[in-house]
Amino acid sequence: MNTQEEVGEFTQIFNALMSLMRKFIFKVLCAGPIPNHVSFIMDGNRRFAKKHNLTGLDAGHRAGFISVTYVLQYCKEIGIPYVTLYAFGVDNFKRQPEEVECVMDLMLEKVEYTINQAVSGNLKGVRVFFVGDLTSLNERLRVAAQRLMEVTEENKDLMVVVCVAYSTSHEIVHAVRESCVRKCDGTGDDPVVLQVSDVEECMYTSVVPDPDLVIRTGGGDRLSNFMTWQTSRSLLHSTATLWPELGLWHLVWAILKFQRMQDYLEKKKKLD
């Protein structure tokens, strides 16, 4: 057996051992309560690219996508049913046009790649949902996103909600507008009054329950206009780690924190 084959075999054994270790860690973690819905504010891609002298406007975001695949795999193995990813905010459109176009092209590339994976049966139970003001995306990306939602519609193990062209303020205004227009179109003599439930039904993120845990990477202590309406009872966890550097142990630590505070969080939910 030559050196290359030996290295290949060693890598396989090492990966298998790592996978076993990871599954064992998750089994231990699952002895306690697991969050039903985890949201990620994926900050730090550009700083990662700068830190590692990567060239290209989308270099950091490419590294960020690799992180997305790992994080989703871990969440699925742990058994978290809902994951939300804050991929692109409404305010991000104010960036340099070249950068925005680059990010949109990268998103299209990754969505098309994911469609191929889904069609080949490699997505294994992952359902993808795109939410936000999708009308502000270019047509190709919008069509691809719609296609990905269709091909993964039947999957039920993990629902991944990708927030694109999203912000809470935009979401609230959109939901108020939608619910008002619906009320006006309704028939009957009942007085036309909006309730909280009418507006919440029309929110972009109405497809998922409120998050239990929000994880922000990149060291920021703010929500950056992300799900501020839905996070009244969420544990907000922030880490200085940049998104492309987020690993298994960061996720485990965040879930351990959630488990420590579970009694308090349940008590708060019952008070609502």
Added chain:
Amino acid sequence: MDLNQSMRLLSSWIAQIGGLGLDLLWRFIHLVVSLWYIVSGIIEAVESYAISLGLNKKYSSINIEKLRCLAVVVDIEEARDVSKVIELLQWLRTIGVKQVGLFDSQGLLKKSKDMILGTVPGSVLSEEIGEKNSSPDQNPLALEFISSSDNKEAVMKAANILLQDYLKSSRPENDKGENFFTETHLNEALRVVGENVHAPDLLLVYGPIRSHLGFPAWRLRYTEIVHMGSLNYMRYGSLLKAIHKFTGVHQNYGT
């Protein structure tokens, strides 16, 4: 008992022992995590006392002008002890903070408004600033009292104002309301129902966990949220440190 039954019983025992083993390991990990929190809490307390005593020169001057509006979120159990809230406000006044929004989800602090305003020297209601021609205090501390009713309920009130205006308007058929329901309109409607729409720069959370606990969502967009721990164990040094850290933050607001 035949072989199959014995095997099933054995598997069941192994599964139960395995489950017990995982549970014990999980509890052990949480014990280690709790110990870590105790140690880091002690380190934080020592650092905080050093800052209070002025031993750390880094915190001797703070660019307080950058902090235009501070909000304090208090867990409802801790909000019952108003004396601690009053002490916190006195510290904030000493540091030079000019505007503070006090939030608890059930409005306990709102009910204690008169006591707080009467006890904290130089404090006035923020809506009264500018209404009085002269103030006895040249540097008043403007206080705002906020609760959950200022969150979703307030947005509903504002939305219903917009809805009524929309109903009365002559709109084309198939109109989707895009010109009628905008951020500006909602802001204006919130002001009409008496809500403050300004976003605080910094939100300090006093309670068991880092959570905004229902602070008005419309105002929270780019607010820095810092967890300060329990109000019962609040420390002046930690407060200085949090405000100092905020003054060093640079935000790009998504751009």
